[in-house]
Amino acid sequence: MTINEVQDNIIEEFSVFDDWMDKYDLLIDLGKDLPAIDPGFKTKDFLIEGCQSRVWLHPEFNGNRISFTADSDAIITRGIVALLIKVLSDRTPDEIISADLYFIDKIGLRQNLSPTRSNGLLSMVRQMKLYAMAYQAKNKA
Amino acid sequence: MRVYNKPLVYFDNGATTQKPQSVLDAVNEVYTTYYSNIHRGVHILSDRATEAYENAREKVRLFINAEKKEEIIFTSGATGSINAVAFSFGERFISRGDEIIISHLEHHANIVPWQMICERKGAILRVIPVDDNGEIIFEEYLKLLSPWTRLVAVAQVSNALGIILPVSEIIEAAHSRNVPVLIDGAQGIQHAAADVRAMDCDFYVFSGHKIYGPSGIGVLYGKTKWLSEMPPYQGGGDMVEKVTFEKTTYNELPFRFEAGTMNFPAAIGLGAALDYVLSIGREYIGKGEKELLAYATERLSAIKGLRIYGNSANKISTISFLLDGIHMYDTGMILDKLGIAVRTGTHCAQPVMDRFGIEGTVRASMCFYNTIEEIDELGTGIERTITMFA
Numbered sequence: 001m002t003i004n005e006v007q008d009n010i011i012e013e014f015s016v017f018d019d020w021m022d023k024y025d026l027l028i029d030l031g032k033d034l035p036a037i038d039p040g041f042k043t044k045d046f047l048i049e050g051c052q053s054r055v056w057l058h059p060e061f062n063g064n065r066i067s068f069t070a071d072s073d074a075i076i077t078r079g080i081v082a083l084l085i086k087v088l089s090d091r092t093p094d095e096i097i098s099a100d101l102y103f104i105d106k107i108g109l110r111q112n113l114s115p116t117r118s119n120g121l122l123s124m125v126r127q128m129k130l131y132a133m134a135y136q137a138k139n140k141a
Numbered sequence: 142m143r144v145y146n147k148p149l150v151y152f153d154n155g156a157t158t159q160k161p162q163s164v165l166d167a168v169n170e171v172y173t174t175y176y177s178n179i180h181r182g183v184h185i186l187s188d189r190a191t192e193a194y195e196n197a198r199e200k201v202r203l204f205i206n207a208e209k210k211e212e213i214i215f216t217s218g219a220t221g222s223i224n225a226v227a228f229s230f231g232e233r234f235i236s237r238g239d240e241i242i243i244s245h246l247e248h249h250a251n252i253v254p255w256q257m258i259c260e261r262k263g264a265i266l267r268v269i270p271v272d273d274n275g276e277i278i279f280e281e282y283l284k285l286l287s288p289w290t291r292l293v294a295v296a297q298v299s300n301a302l303g304i305i306l307p308v309s310e311i312i313e314a315a316h317s318r319n320v321p322v323l324i325d326g327a328q329g330i331q332h333a334a335a336d337v338r339a340m341d342c343d344f345y346v347f348s349g350h351k352i353y354g355p356s357g358i359g360v361l362y363g364k365t366k367w368l369s370e371m372p373p374y375q376g377g378g379d380m381v382e383k384v385t386f387e388k389t390t391y392n393e394l395p396f397r398f399e400a401g402t403m404n405f406p407a408a409i410g411l412g413a414a415l416d417y418v419l420s421i422g423r424e425y426i427g428k429g430e431k432e433l434l435a436y437a438t439e440r441l442s443a444i445k446g447l448r449i450y451g452n453s454a455n456k457i458s459t460i461s462f463l464l465d466g467i468h469m470y471d472t473g474m475i476l477d478k479l480g481i482a483v484r485t486g487t488h489c490a491q492p493v494m495d496r497f498g499i500e501g502t503v504r505a506s507m508c509f510y511n512t513i514e515e516i517d518e519l520g521t522g523i524e525r526t527i528t529m530f531a
Contacts, residue, residue, distance in 0.1 A: 020145055020478040021529075028471075028529060052486050052501070053470040073500075074468035075530060076475075 003095055006087050007103035014107040023108065027079030034082040037071040048120045048127055053077040055120040059131040065090050066135060068128060072120070080109060080121055088128050093139070096132035101125065147480030150515045155300055155328060155459055155506030156484055157350045160414075167413035168355055171406040179405050180379055180396070194405040197412030198395075204415045205345060206336040207362050211394040214368075215408050218359035219327040220250040222346035223294070225361055225398065226323055229371040230292065230344075231258035239291045244269040244277050244306065245496055246299040249489040251325045255294060269295070271496060275302045275451040282311065286318050293322045297329025301490040301504065302451025303459030305333055312341055321367060327351055331418070331508065332430060332457035337362055349407060354414035358407035361398070368394055375400040426509040430458040433507045433516065440520045446527060450502050458507040461488075463499065464523065467530045472503045475529060479522040 001009075017023045041058035048055040053074035060067045068089045072078040087103065088096055104110055142149045151159060171193065177186035179194045201213045216222045235241070241255050245268050259266050267290075269282040277295075286293075293315045298305050312322045321343035326335055331352040337345045344367070349358035363371075373380055373391055377400035382390040391397040418426065437460055441447055446465035464472055473485035486501040487494045494501055505519060 021475075021525075024475060024478060025529060052473075053468060074470040076471050 003087055003091065003099050007101070007106075010083060010086065010103050011106045020108075024076060027076050029079070030082040031072075031075040031077070031079035034071070034078050034085070035069065037069040041069070042071060048123045053120060055081060055124050057124055057127055059128075059135075061131075061135045063139075065092055066096060066132060070124070077121065080104075081124065084121075084125065084128070091132075093132040093136035097129055097136065099129075144480050144482075145478055150481040150511075150518050152505040152507055152511065152515070152519065153482045153484050154508040154511075155303075155351075155488075155504060157356070158331065158353050158508060159510070160355070161353055161417045163417050164354060164410045164413045168406050168410040171409050176406075178402055190405060193409045193412075194403070197405075197408045200412040200415050201360055201362075204335070204419070205330070205360075205362055206338050208338060209365060212362055212365055212368065214361040214363070214395040214398045215403050216346075216359040216361050217357060217404070218348040218350070219325060219346045220254075220348075220359075222344075222359050222361035223250055223323070223325065224254045225374050226294075226344055226346070226363070226371075227254035227258045229374040229398075230367065231262060231264075232374075233371050235259075235262045235264050235291050237263035238289060239264040240267050240285075240287060240289045241265070242267045242269060242282070242285050242290055242293045242295075244282075244295045245271045246275065246277065246302065246304065246306070246493050247294075247296055247490065248300045248325065248327065249491070250327070251294055251296060252492070264291070265289075268492075271493070274453055275299065275304050275493070275497075276453050277306060279307065279310065283314055286314060286320065288318075290315075290318065290320045293320055294325065295322070296325040296327070297333060297335075298457050299451065299490070299493070300328045301488040301493050301502065302453075302461050303328075303456045303506070304451050304453045305329070305455040305457060307455075308340055308342070316341065321364075328457065328459075332427070334423075343367055349411035349414065352411075352414055353417055354411035355407040357404045358411050360411075365394065368398070373397050373400065377401040379403075421509070429509045430507065433509075433511055433513070434458040434460075436513055437505065437507065437516045437519070440516055441523070444520065444523055444527070447523065450497055450499070458511075459504060460506075461502040461504045463502055464527060464530075467526065469501050469503050471530065472523070472526055475526040476503075476519070476522050479518075479525065481519055481522050483519075 037056055042056045046056045046058050053072055055072045057070045068085050070081045072081055175186050175189040177190045179191040198210055198213045202210050255266055267285045269277045271277050295306055295311055297308055308324055315322045323344035324342040326345050326347040330347040343364050345362040347360055350356040380392050380397045380400040382392050448463050450461045469485040473483055476483050484504045488504055
């Protein structure tokens with residue numbers, strides 16, 4: 001599936017809910033189900049500091065694709081992290097760099113990714129793209 | 142007002158309060174009927190604006206029972222006021238090796254300005270510790286007072302925990318050693334008594350927006366004996382007596398601490414806010430808030446897995462808490478979706494969070510316009526949150 005196909009699937013999955021609480025119930029479930037990050041990567045090097053919740057993000061590059069594992073101390077944040085990983089993990093650097101993440105807005109979670117929300121999520125997206133740029137540059141070199 | 146199709150429960154009054162119509166009307170009236178710069182004009186509008194601004198100053202004086210109008214200086218807020226004292230008092234009275242005492246409960250606004258002056262002057266910051274309930278340890282405070290202490294600066298009420306500090310006792314002990322005291326009334330003025338002469342504090346600061354007034358206006362009260370000795374902290378228009386390139390002499394109090402065009406519409410709005418508080422009655426407000434606090438404490442304490450931080454008989458209507466195993470941010474997000482506005486995080490008071498070994502809390506800060514039903518909403522909301530994360 002392409003990045004946009006995954007995004008469209010997520011949008012469909014969320015579209016059945018009218019009530020905010022149901023959306024958050026799903027996010028909480030996604031957060032609980034997020035595969036654990038190797039505890040060795042839960043260090044300062046991989047920490048994305050938010051004022052309220054923190055995110056750890058670790059990239060793994062196999063020469064072609066980047067896969068991400070991540071964690072957060074807040075479950076709802078972890079749920080959104082899980083969605084971002086679904087969309088952006090196991091992709092080539094080019095795909096990640098050019099990805100337009102419209103699903104966040106469509107499922108009504110845009111406020112969670114605004115610069116005024118200090119949960120570390122916006123920085124996480126930026127960090128994912130930065131890793132992709134770094135690996136792309138490395139590949140070209 | 143409704144949010145997410147639910148009636149809003151606003152429990153973030155510690156951050157800022159909603160505005161009564163009379164305050165909005167007063168500010169609107171300035172802009173629509175007599176807007177003109179203060180203290181400068183020969184014309185009628187300027188006269189009216191100046192008069193309204195000076196009336197607002199008089200209202201502040203009466204509200205905090207200051208002796209003289211000259212002791213009331215308008216600033217941008219409590220933070221602006223503390224920075225003004227830190228700079229100006231610091232310039233005049235603090236030198237290398239001197240000490241400033243604050244408490245472990247302080248808001249960053251009553252920590253960082255003192256750290257800055259300490260760094261500039263080579264002075265030392267001393268911190269009064271707090272016990273496990275969040276109350277300052279008075280004996281430790283007495284031990285910190287030394288021949289080198291130049292100033293004590295403490296909050297009237299802890300913003301993070303809602304605990305009222307024993308300011309009269311703190312001031313008395315400092316005065317017995319001739320040390321002046323600054324009281325940060327940002328969380329105190331709207332809930333507790335704020336009589337500067339009864340307290341006998343040397344400086345008292347507060348923000349307008351936390352007492353139903355507009356944003357961008359605050360007050361610095363200082364006793365004349367200190368203010369008259371302190372150099373201006375900002376230069377500009379209106380604060381001068383005579384300017385030449387060789388030497389400038391400064392205007393009298395309070396104007397020499399009010400450089401440039403002040404936010405006079407907001408000051409006038411603050412005057413209206415104080416009128417509003419007086420018209421409702423401070424006793425009535427105090428009584429209502431006491432009931433809200435008692436009910437909320439009882440309601441929330443009954444929730445299994447909820448822990449309240451800051452347990453004291455002397456509190457304003459604020460409850461800081463955490464839920465077992467649930468991140469504060471998660472709690473705040475769910476409560477928000479239920480239409481309940483609380484604050485989460487460190488509340489700009491990281492040291493006190495460190496004291497309890499936590500990253501932050503969820504803070505429900507109530508004021509007199511909140512209701513028992515809203516507290517029930519909060520209780521139900523918290524119970525629902527716990528179920529969701531179970």
